[in-house]
Amino acid sequence: MTPADLNTYARNTWCPGCGNFAILNAIKTVLGELTQEGLPTENIVIVSGIGCHAKIADYINVNSFYSLHGRVVSPAEAIKISRPEAKVIGFAGDGDAYGEGIEHLIFAAKRNIDITMIIHNNRVYGLTTGQYTPTSPQGFRGRSTPGGTKELPLNPLELMLSSGATYLARGTSHGIELLKKIFKEAIMHKGFSLVDVLQVCVTYYNMYEYYDKRVYELKEHNSGDFNQALGKIREWDYNSDAPIALGKFYDKESPTFEDNFSKGASAAGRVGAEVKIKELLNGF
Amino acid sequence: MTPADLNTYARNTWCPGCGNFAILNAIKTVLGELTQEGLPTENIVIVSGIGCHAKIADYINVNSFYSLHGRVVSPAEAIKISRPEAKVIGFAGDGDAYGEGIEHLIFAAKRNIDITMIIHNNRVYGLTTGQYTPTSPQGFRGRSTPGGTKELPLNPLELMLSSGATYLARGTSHGIELLKKIFKEAIMHKGFSLVDVLQVCVTYYNMYEYYDKRVYELKEHNSGDFNQALGKIREWDYNSDAPIALGKFYDKESPTFEDNFSKGASAAGRVGAEVKIKELLNGF
Amino acid sequence: MEKESGLSVLIGGKAGFGIDKSGVIIARILSELGYRIYIYRDYPSIIRGGHTFSIIRASRDKVATHQDRVDFLLALDQDTFNLHKDKLKKECFFIYDPEEVKIEGVSACGTAIETGRILKEEGAPEIMRNTCIIGAFCRSAGIGFKILEDILRRELPKEIDLNLKVAHRGFEEAKELLKVEVTGLQKLPLLSGNQAVALGLIRGGLNTYIAYPMTPASPILHFLADIAGDFNLKVIHPESEVGVMLMATGFSYMGEKVAVGTSGGGFCLMAEGLSFAGMAELPVVIVLGQRPGPSTGLPTYSSQTELHFALNAGQGDFLRFVVAPGDPQEAYYWSSVALNISWKYQIPSIILTDKNLGEGIFNFDISSVETIKDESLPLWNKSAPYKRYLNTENGVSPLAFAPEKGAVIKANSYEHDESGITTEDPVITRAMQDKRLRKEEYLSKDMKGYETVKVYGDESSRTALLCWGSNKGVCVEAAQRLGLKVIQPLVFSPFPSDKFAKALTGVKRLISVEDNATGQLAKLIRNYGFKAEDKILKYDGRPFTPDGLEEELRRLMR
């Protein structure tokens, strides 16, 4: 399967220059590779929320679940539990995953369920035309905060690390090669993985220059070491100016949640069920 | 005001030996002290969720807001914003604060709003008769998990630290003196404070002995140092057997959210409003 | 003992001290003797110490409600005696522990059993006071110790010998007051409404149950978790009801028969997912256990206040199947049907229960349940390119589930075209809205084959009681006494107007009997051009009793 085969007839309506294109192209390449390496295309299921990012569900010709705003994680978990052989990739916005639905993200990480979350972190509500999000810097002047926000941003990677995530990485929409690398790693990682993509919103928060000036790729970093990972994650707090590390921060082997369930539907079938129910009732 | 004055006619319906009594007695003592030191009783507002813990709202004769399950934090924030002179104390269960409503807790910490959250962390759903919660250890056999849970617990203090909380402490229902100390500190702290109380549920998860064997009080601990705080917080993960530190882990000065709002109701009043509206309309 | 009302035993004490279990043991004993059983359980939202009691009613006829008046009162604490002694048909038929219960007022009759002393002498734990009192009850009711022993061995396997000793001491210290006859009826299993719902869902093909605990629905979660292994079920308790409902949509998308359970507060948090299920055509069954509200209300009591909420929750116009069973047989049958209907039409279903049905304990006679027809799914033929939302004549699109070679399956919460791609086109929007709503016509036809409205009592009566859900039992019994007709609609969406009209033939006066303050069913039928002349409403969280209802009816009809 080539990236081209992964296209749909849906017209792409992202703004010209939007960082989402980088994510779309990177993931299509990765999915193309994976299928060439033998992953059946039908085993791929993508889930998206509501927002500019979420339109990606219309743009990739694979199984997709275009969910609600803030609700990417829960369906993704269900899909994985019901068919562990599926590769489940969730695409969520920062408002989506770090705001409206952050509880689900935390619990998916806690369960270390084997899904991959790719966060289109443009640090703004794009589709609703430019309000602040949990990762907008303090003082951000959005449409709901014309005077500037009065609160500090969350550091989503720090939060995910403390919630039990077992793969954490960061990329930017100007670094498509790195995106391909970490997307693939994240998808292949067994356990809960999250990639925070500093996806630039050219219309409401154009940070291309800002990021280009500050990003660097992690080298000689021991992603198996919690403290090193935490140190690098805390180097930049999504607020003050600091070097912004990209690449894989953390990577750990750990049992996954979906392995704990009986597979598939009841073998006995419905009528079989009735017989067993009658047996059970004898004890009542 | 003496603790006795703080009693209501409500009949206490906690199980004999419940750890909630320690919390109730400690907080009544602290509130008694604070009022004797000049805090007007009417400035105290307590908020509770739904659960065994939450009955405390019926048991203390001060302003109270008996909210919904999981929704202690949001009303507490509103109450503080509307009257910054109020001392707002939220009492929540672990299912309540770390489960159903964890998103509010994270955002209140992020905003560093000056409220105090006291978590009755019995690590079980008490009022709904014994299911696992986010802080139950792996393998916990609750009524929804007869075979034992398959996931690790959250470390709530670690999560709160990474969310921006500026005062964090832990106590147990066997250490009422310490509870008094940290409750008072937390209430006096300007900013978001949380006290995780290992409150024993004698009926569904009796951990008195377990805790008594392992707890120790923090000494020569520099609560101003993030890394030291994190180290001590991570010493026990709410799962494996390890020494359990009690006392204040973290304490930091930082601007608070509620200071950013205009005070009280519109001075102009309603009719004044109409005049101003007409002025405004001239520009339309 | 009066034939029709049967034998009633009230046992009460402090919450958390085994009253519930003791009620079941007494019920099993009477069941063993060949009686039909109903147990009403009354408990506060308190884990220990609050006053709790069970009323066990035994009758030769099927019973689904309890009586105001009781034949025996077993008082483990003072509250029980004080609150309930007036319910006694015979003043002295009470058994109590003189150390715990002071009996002023009544001439000092009754059976005093010093359980404290007995327990001390036998070195038995506090909890065995129940066993001791039950022993005394058996002797008083003329029930042989052998029967008690058999039951205890089954119900209290651990420490059985000590339990038997204690029971026997109680037995010895009491004297026979009357003799409960053996009826010869073959005994039936005892089941709660919640258990019946759970088993019905399994019968319907349930694969996965997801819930966040909430009274009165939590027991379904506990029961299914316990038996998950036997039926190869996935049972999941996530972080919140929002998570529950969204997980359910994910399982549904993958073809797993999924149900969720909650009460009003949790259902609020599921409304957005419900609307999503309507748009994305994802079958999900929601068990909505009603309790008195608004808000947290009275968590451990009962109500019928979510009828209109269930019918209208979620934004937008979409089809849903809503059913309210009235007893365990109906709960079993309709839960299975609801799951089938959800999948046949790819729509959400809501099963309305309440605390009285869910936590009440009834005899369950599976042989009396109508046979359940299993619906087959409209599956993709694997030839034509797959379109998740193919616009068919009856609005139902063929299904495929990932991983399915050659099919790209796209579910979408936005308005979408047949392939599931987002659209804002006005023509497609109208077409897809019509597609989804068109199913109602076919579902309604389908429902003609089901008993969606039931009629009981004297069909010739010009006065009929209108009831729904758990009030069925008490209405049927009260109607029998007064020679009235009873009409019980079971399905509320799509509303079976024809059948309802038919049930009303000959009826001049319709009296709606409901557990709410506004008469929700009475209001609903007005939408369809029907009218209830009177309402008898109860909204204190407690169930109607036949006596109480009869009285109100007589007052009304006087």
Next chain:
Amino acid sequence: MEKESGLSVLIGGKAGFGIDKSGVIIARILSELGYRIYIYRDYPSIIRGGHTFSIIRASRDKVATHQDRVDFLLALDQDTFNLHKDKLKKECFFIYDPEEVKIEGVSACGTAIETGRILKEEGAPEIMRNTCIIGAFCRSAGIGFKILEDILRRELPKEIDLNLKVAHRGFEEAKELLKVEVTGLQKLPLLSGNQAVALGLIRGGLNTYIAYPMTPASPILHFLADIAGDFNLKVIHPESEVGVMLMATGFSYMGEKVAVGTSGGGFCLMAEGLSFAGMAELPVVIVLGQRPGPSTGLPTYSSQTELHFALNAGQGDFLRFVVAPGDPQEAYYWSSVALNISWKYQIPSIILTDKNLGEGIFNFDISSVETIKDESLPLWNKSAPYKRYLNTENGVSPLAFAPEKGAVIKANSYEHDESGITTEDPVITRAMQDKRLRKEEYLSKDMKGYETVKVYGDESSRTALLCWGSNKGVCVEAAQRLGLKVIQPLVFSPFPSDKFAKALTGVKRLISVEDNATGQLAKLIRNYGFKAEDKILKYDGRPFTPDGLEEELRRLMR
């Protein structure tokens, strides 16, 4: 230009390129000339590049809806020309940029303005293509440049000189096609329905507004955030709608007049808090902006699908005030009233709007708004010991707000006694439920003093259109053409049956006109014994137009 339908101008181009703003500028110009204005804004859920357009309608009479046919078409891109050229009354009255728009089919008439070239020559940015086209429009419509200049100076202060240059170039290159007369009417402010709601809430005494962004309600959040300083408001955008609603209950508890705003999906997440507000008697106003569902649906279009959801959301029986204004005057007036009523009766209120009302732009005539009577709060007398839920004759308890010396104020989501302490007592439960519901009788009496049902058109007509919300404008206009009566209920809870019955006198045929697929209002009135014989339903997200509605009505009445 036809008197009744007035002058219509359609300007269209790609989303994100200033079409909205240009529409407003054109409207201001026509407003300056003394016309009444309505602007319909049509845009996809796309930030840039999707097709978007505005139709500006100017008339001597008050207008609240747009026309199908337009007098001028300003095409900034090909889509605009292709999709809308057939709307032109006069084939050649279109203005376009030949570089962007190829005009096949039509004989090469129309006014070509090479904006690209002009911008290059003037060194002006892309966005000024709009200014250039507007310049050309003014000349074509015989509007003097001076007027355009004044408006531009007000609307586009920055880079004004360059804008004027560009506008003038466009003005020069066009030729006059007709002359829009000056009417002499004094001009009125232009306001969106959302802005009117916001100002109405402020007029009602709003202290705090809390919202999580959701189309079509977000503009209220943005507008109030912008003017918060002037009116001493707290405007808060929290983490989710659950947080929004629960924060609102907290502010309400503290005596702050609070409102929240959302659309269907967010409203689902507020339902639990709504029920809580009902139980704890915490006044909260919810602005519910409707859009096509189910679920995410068509986010930037319009619907009327939440009537029953708004009336029934939240578990339990509780009183709520529900109102649906139909234009900015009503939005302003009823938003103020809703806030007052919420506080007078300590109940939640829901203001139903939709995208057509909320984002449509109308003339706002504050002088035509009924005078708003300010209700005073029943405050604690400070003598008797304070009881938050004192059971009074009309069910309304005296209020006190922390910090209040001597008062202990206890709000509670459980059933509670007068002091706010949790209860499970059946007698108190019934009493408190009655207390809360008793308010309805008083509120209904109160409402008799309000115009809760409006009648328009030919009152003698035996055929009446039934409409609600934003369909008022189009129904009134269509009814005028056909000599019909129009009935518009504004309040839906408590439903004004008497007034509605009165409005129906003489009506033989009632035709419900709604933006939904099931006829939600037609269904609602059946509850009260009324019936709509016919329905005209539109559910593609687009508004009715007078022509379209007239046509459907003629077909129906043929």
